[in-house]
Amino acid sequence: MSVTEVSELNLALRKYFGYDQFRGDQESIIRSILDKKNTFVIMPTGGGKSMCYQLPALLSEGTAIIVSPLIALMKNQVDAIRNVSEDDSVAHVLNSSLSKTDANKVKEDIKAGKTKLLYVAPESLTKQSNIDFFTSVKISFFAIDEAHCISEWGHDFRPEYRRLREIFEAISDVPIIALTATATPKVQQDIQKNLNMGDAHLYKASFNRDNLYYEVRPKRDVEKEIIKYIRKRKGKSGIIYCLSRKKVEQLSEILRVNGINALGYHAGMDASTRARHQDAFLMEEVDVIVATIAFGMGIDKPDVRFVIHHDIPKSLESYYQETGRAGRDGGVGECVAFYAYKDIEKLEKFLQGKPVAEQEVGRQLLFEIVSYAETSICRRKYLLHYFGEEYDDSKCSEMCDNCRNPKEKTEGKTEIANLLHAVIELKEMQRAPHICSFLNGENTTEINSYKHNLLPHFASGKEHDKVFWNAVVRQALVAGLISKDIETYGVIKMTERGHEFLKNPHSFKLVKEHDYSVDEDSGDVAAMGIKDTFDEELYQALLDLRKQISRDKDIPPFVIFQEASLKDMTLQYPITKEELTNIQGVGLGKAKRYGAPFLTLIKEYVENNEIERPQDMVVKSLVNKSGLKVQLIQNIDRKLPLEDISNSQGKSMDEIIDEIEMIVNSGTRVNINYYLDEILDEDNQEEIYDYFSEAETDSLQEAYDEFDGDYTEEELRLMRIKFMSEMAN
Template identity: 40%
Template sequence: MRDVLREFYGFADFRENQEAIIKNILQKRDVFAVMPTGGGKSLCYQLPSKLLKGTVVVISPLISLMKDQVDAAIENGFSAAYLNSSLSVDEVYSIYRRIHAHSLELLYVAPERVAMAHFFETLRTVPIALFAVDEAHCISEWGHDFRPDYMGLSAIAVNFKDIPIAAFTATATAQVQEDIIRKLGLRDPFVVRASFDRKNLFYRVEKKIDVEKQVLRFVREHAGVPGIIYRATRDSAEVLSNFLSKNGIRALPYHAGLSAEERTRNQNAFSKDEADVIVGTIAFGMGIDKSNVRFVIHADLPKHIEGYYQETGRAGRDGEPSECVLYYTPGDAYKIRYFINQVEDEAERLTSEAKLAKMILYASANVCRRRQLLGYLGEKYKSQNCGTCDVCVGVYELRDITTDAQIIMSAISRTGQRFGRLYIIDIVLGKGTKRVTELQHDKIKTFGAGKHKGKDYWRAIFDELLVQELLVQEGDKYPVIKLSQHGKSVLFGKESVMANMRPEIRADIVQQVSRTEAGSHFEEFDHGLFERLRALRRGIADEQEVAPFIVFSDKTLHEMCRYYPTTIDQLWNINGVGQLKIDRYGDEFIKEIKGYLEMNPDIRMQYK
């Protein structure tokens, strides 16, 4: 295993969980693995193809993802191919000949292909080493991206009883995990739930004011680096893309309203660094394997945290510092809720409402972003300060809000814990609405106790108390707010409440803090050499007709720019440089590094 890892991938060690997963696959045991984007899932099913007899069949949902992964596998020294609708008839026949000749280590196919009777019969006639199901959450109706085509995959376990199945996904709640295992028919699988914590990502939320100008300012401050911007609708994606282009940004749109040819062309331009920014709807992303995306912006509120987490996970897949920014206004939530209310199935509607409520809390509560994300995904974040979100780096001020919390709680208690948030805020603000006066709640002691502060302030306090579980929300259609046991302790003065409250602060200062903190945990590198190596990589990629990151990742180039390898032996010690890539590109990169050092003789050398 380690020999293959070093020779074909150029890595000295496995990442967390990879070795255990591969060992179980080699023992022909089914596997279910939840690993975050950038956690190294593809290596877990690619590497065994060098050690097992037969072809590893990888079931992947999108054509573009297949192409990038096959290109990368071939670059690393694997015999790999894909079968999908983008191929000509002659190309399909050629792949079938390679299948029958047992000459493919990796074969990527779409779930629709697996459902075809003739393809299924073909698989019966050749040795299969493993079925790997990528993006396995697509089979679960409880997940955020259910796809009916995945349902046909349940036939694999029935018809290939002796072939192991490995299912991978970046996001799955406990309910989704159970659903995937049942529907795929996994047999006593080895289960891995890796940490969802992406330490290289910096999370922050900005108040959405003039989002086009806000995005333009951010992108200009990150000039020349790849980024993804998500918008809620096709029109807004198109408008923002055009706005950025008119202001000198190399931006392209991606949404379902474009032709398939234009979507493919735009995505390829982004993959090959011919465009810096893609402005897309959620239709964009699952098919992108680009490792050096340095930022992901959500210019509109996502519908749920699962989707938000997966979309932000497309930043920094190479492990280098990257930013995730959400521009939020409560108006976005009202728009989403309007469409949720049109859903006829009550169970589906209530589930969507509950997920939206969690997303709103994330965007509005000034509590560690990382802790909220991980908590939703069932993982408890142990540290008190993550150091890589806007809340934890001190953009917010820690304040004692005990008195204001007691005002809210008193109003809830004195009205019998039977009302929702907006009604309680009306009481606190002293609004004598018809309902308040009819129920005589304008007579209670807390009426008007908070009129010296605005409605937005009390909403923020409410969010804090809900996140800290001092208040609980019960009911789905018409939720009411009640006190938790912890909350009662605060109300009766036994405990105090601290919260991070946002002062008025310039956005550029916030951005500077986030950039500084995001990079503070990572080693610096020689930026002048990096630009030269990046240009060399781009030229090689153009000749090979592949994306530049497939030649070498940014992370590998950064390491070259720390240690300045000038011999093959030194290059061999750089992570991500395998034997095949040394044979192909080693001399060119060593020559470039030597030339740079000759021009900069004062550089102090260090070797890895």
């Protein structure tokens, strides 16, 4: 390549795009296309793939046809090219969104030689009328964006992409450039084979994005965690991915209710709404877009500071591409995924009913994402290994949670040797789950039918569970001691390095894996990230205030606020009436009646002690639970027997009394005299009522002991409800 040619390309780059120099392999790729060579580009998101076909299209005679799967993405690309040209005709889209008049205008511009780039959906390209038209005009080259759609092993396989080669051949014998941001060695091979591009010039950039921070969190109380996370990054741009359209709409509304500027984006919205929401995000009118885990949104925004996965995606390719939308400007981008195995089980259900081969592929892709989520080794190292790239994890510089907070390591030489012996003994014909069951000594149907339980190494690792052995498999894979045969859906094979290890065993440090076994919906306080020790100093002050008000009003202290409510106040630190109603056992009525002095005390305490209040833990909910409460009150107003109410709702008597207590404790008056008159005579009622009037505590146990068991727990509870309703509300 002559100096003149290089300078001409640089001049063109400066003229059209305003850049002084190319990035990475861009210049070589562009030269390959201009030299009419088939070209295959694997370049991570944000690496500058678009430039690789845009500039040669502008410099070539005729029109370049760019196949793109997403209308929104085409619109972005066309707008960008028109901005660097004096004539809007330089770039067009041809897809189902165009009217017949608009489509005819596009074809006229192509015939006139004005259009250099034409973006088409694969479906539009298969129409015979369009094929006939393209054969009549000059085509410079074909570009296939998101080329991984060709491969059934790609994360968004599209059958229509597999017809592209025959369509190209029917139109014109011109070079092809295929581009993708995510391609494992298997996907790369599949693309080249399908497009008959074995001779293509291959350009593969490193998949490492060293400005991205990767983190996986257990999926517990996820909406609160997301709100807390975003509030700490006020004004920053971010994308949140969800598994379903319904969750997109719910979460975007929850974010708005909690003061976060967010909009939803999914394929079920009409095109104008999607475009409006996308533009609002690009123009920084909204901070956060909540979107379905889909092929892509066509959002090319350089300053996305965080990408959150509310649900784990279907594959590591999806995950890599979606996280790749963060930090395109070179600034730090944080990629946080919330993981619970139940999400994987949901995705597995979606595979049911599909062809067997497709199910096998889907399960293998899910296994990879589970392995990434659960691993405790450097996430960057694991991710890059998946894409066929070796990485020295000492360079991660704590840019993933596992390197920032390393797990303990133990000597695993014996376990690694055990694993390798098992792989050999099973004739390198089994997948990881079978091998783990074999080592653990589990008599599965498959193990028994193959008589693997009779082999010498069966149960050789029974002191460890299958979770442990899965971790060993993952770490042996990344270390290159074993490999996974994709063609046979993940069968584990030995490598030369593995055989060498068995000949000369050496130290191998195993990293303890994460435990994500706690259920997402766990009610455990610690699991939800709420501190389990309350503020003793504030609690004592609130007790003293309650005692003072109790003396002034001549009512028992527990009538004002129960101890559980006071403890919750020391966790939440409410300073407004609205915040006080979020406290356990406090409704609007009780907040109005008794709240003011407590709020004053708490506010003063917070200011004096410079306490950072965890208000992000108090998330406003969209769920309206008042319907059942109203229905229960209406049934009591109609004087229905409590047994009838419990039977009609399919609940026990205890559960109904629990609900009535919650209603009364939160400040709503309920009259159950009609029911009490049926079970207790007037003197008994008066005796119990007088007891609660003078008691220091509302403890049922103390009341039961006081009356020596003369009254049942149920009777005491119901009388306490009557007392609290009349005295507290």
